[in-house]
Amino acid sequence: MEKNTNYLVGVFGDQDILVKAVKALRKKGVKIYEVFTPYPVHFLEDALGYKRSWMPRAAFGFGALGTTCAILLQSWIMGFEWPMIIGGKGFIAIPDFVPITFELTVLFSAFGMAGSFFVSQDLKPHKVPQIFDRRQSDDKHIMAIDLAKNSLSEDELKALLQEVGAEEVNNKSFTEREKKASFFDYVSDLFTKGVTDSARELKG
């Protein structure tokens, strides 16, 4: 398969140097594709200029949906479908509904959040991750710069990265397969190549 170099990968050893480097590079107009760190680094999101996630709003939405469903479900069952007198109260006794409403709110919110997370991170079955450097989950911070999206040349960017404290600067590219690998590719591989082969080798 054809390979083309399209990412510059800076390797950083220290989180403070990394945050300062991100700031310095962004100041110079360099567009950073993504930064990978083995653990959460404070101030990095601010430095990268990320917007706040929409996940909390999703959580609230799913929670509100859960509350509504729970109240409707219980009112329907206890009030209309199979009315029962419990403890001498009316058919639709709101205090009795609170525990189940609470639980369903939490359940909807939790499942909704998990689903939202998968969607927002594009996590799907047999997704092939784009790993720029395996040390990103060990002891190094990895900064990836998309060459196509920057006006500066590769050499200039390389010099800049070294200037702001990168320990190494590597090239990295992904095959077309790696970029677009999806569940459908996996299934098609199953048919065309069999179980033994398939997308698994791409991860190596």
Added chain:
Amino acid sequence: MAHVDVDLKNVQEQFTFDGKLKKNVLLIGGIGVVLFVLGAIFLMMGGGHDDHHAAVQHATEVASVASDGAHGDAHGGGHHGEFHWYQRIIVDFWMSGVFFTGVALLGFFFFALQYVANSGWPTLIMRVMLNFRQFIPVGGIVLLITFLVGSHTIFHWTHDGIADPNSPTYDAIIAGKTDFLNVPFFLFRMVLFVTIWTFFGFILNKVTKAEDQDMSGTTKYFRKAQRLSVAFLIFFGISESITSWDWIMSIDTHWFSTLFGWYILAGWLVTAVAFMSLFVLILQDMGYLKLVNENHLHDLGKFLFGFSIFWSYLWFSQFLLIYYANIPEETVYFVDRLKSDTYAPLFFGILVTNFLFPFFVLMTRDAKRKTIMMKIVAVVVIFGHFMEYCLLIVPGSLKENGGFGLTEIGTGMIFLSIFLYLYFTGLSKGGLIPQNHPMLEESVHHHT
């Protein structure tokens, strides 16, 4: 907002309590006195007789209290003619005293908790928490005097002959509780607990102030404060529960709830956190606490939000079981409050102020980091929990003669003024930032 490089040797601030703040604190007290006097005059003129709400007098109530008539002055029960205006004043004093003493205690508890939890973020505002202790002894004395003056008005169980089978006022249920609920033992517990809380406050204050002077860089004082805090928390855990039964639950002597200690703790704690947030913001408005930023505020906001929900959870846990089981001896407590035109609005009002309002307003991250939002929520929560104390104490002792009116708010403001005055006076003694505290650096760089 990023890396702050601070010379920790040079962060000390000295708070002085004067000028506008002092004037405002005294103004609160002044308004409180005016409202209180106005309310008292109204009570005297009107005799404090509200309409007779027949609904309040359900069967159990009348059965237990009707025989109380022989004992003249005190218990409302079925004898409205014997209600005097000053009884409401006594109950108001008890209500405000319990509320503010509890808040002072829980504020100090929160201070000790930070030591035990080894938490680093609040070091900059540790003194804000520590000085809640100032009100504990004063509140204890006020409560003691109120009890000595008006115990018969507040507590049904203090009446003579209530445990004597031959007496016309004999009450078998209360008689069974007299091993615990008798005046000498009650006073002993009250004095003992307040004294020990005060003692812990005094000694922990001494240790942290000694740390300020210690330039050797040891963690000696920190460890000492930690050990003392552990001892305090153990004592606190027992004494706070017993105190809540004594001071609040025993007013409705026949009734009991097994999670009452928790429930009261949650209410006091959330109010203490609300006061804490407000104090931090007031101090920042005055130019103090320069190193405290929205990250610290965010944490306080999370506590305020979380404990509001915690309070609601306990409140509801107590309510639901009684509602669901529907046992007369338990439901009597809520019937008193729900079937009364005086208390029912408060009953539902506190759910809005103490749960729905903080829940929806403080839900987002941005709201917790905005000073104005935190101020509004803190004030609403404090007021809401003050109303809660009206609901906890007044119906049990005054029945339908009580309410939430001018005298309640007036007394509350007088107590608030004393509370603030003692608080800020305490804060002005010694620096505002704990010097040489091993977690100080962590607190300066705190980032959520």
